[in-house]
Amino acid sequence: MKKSIWMPVSISVVMLMAACGGGEEKKAEEKASTAETTAPAADNSMVADVTGKGKELMAAQDCATCHKETEKVIGPSFKEIAAKYPSNPENIATLADKIISGGSGNWGEIPMAPHAGISKSDAEEMVKYILTVK
Ligand code: HEC
Structure with missing residues (x-):
């Protein structure tokens, strides 16, 4: 009697644990880049905010003169940059x-002009956006 009650319970506990464990591992990977939030829902909206902000910040700069999303102009396309560097x-x-x-040498001899007026945190927002371009 006892067995027939507990068997299914313990099986489903094991399955639950396996499901949770797998989910968390995956989340941890996805979160490696954002690292601050815990809830998956909050995480998604964070990412959306971050990419939107980086894109806006770049629109106020001269980046588009040398960079396009998917075509190489003077500098590499954002797609190429995202393919080369994992977002971490x-x-x-x-x-x-x-x-x-600024600097050169990773993509060729043409240098990127320095942007001394951009704060580190704004530059990081831009990179976070660039690394999402696929
Ligand atoms: C005058 C042209 C020019 C402008 C303006 C410019 N870039 Fe670049 N960018 C380049 C070139 C050329 C490279 C490749 C440099 C190299 O070979 O290391 C580059 C490389 C990059 C890289 C990859 C760096 C690496 O080490 O692989 C990022 C990220 C980047 N640019 C972002 C930006 C952002 C954001 C802006 C605007 C704030 C911007 N660029 C404005 C020309 C430019």
């Missing part, structure tokens, strides 16, 4: 510094 905190920080200080 190190890449976001490095690329943000590069936007501010």
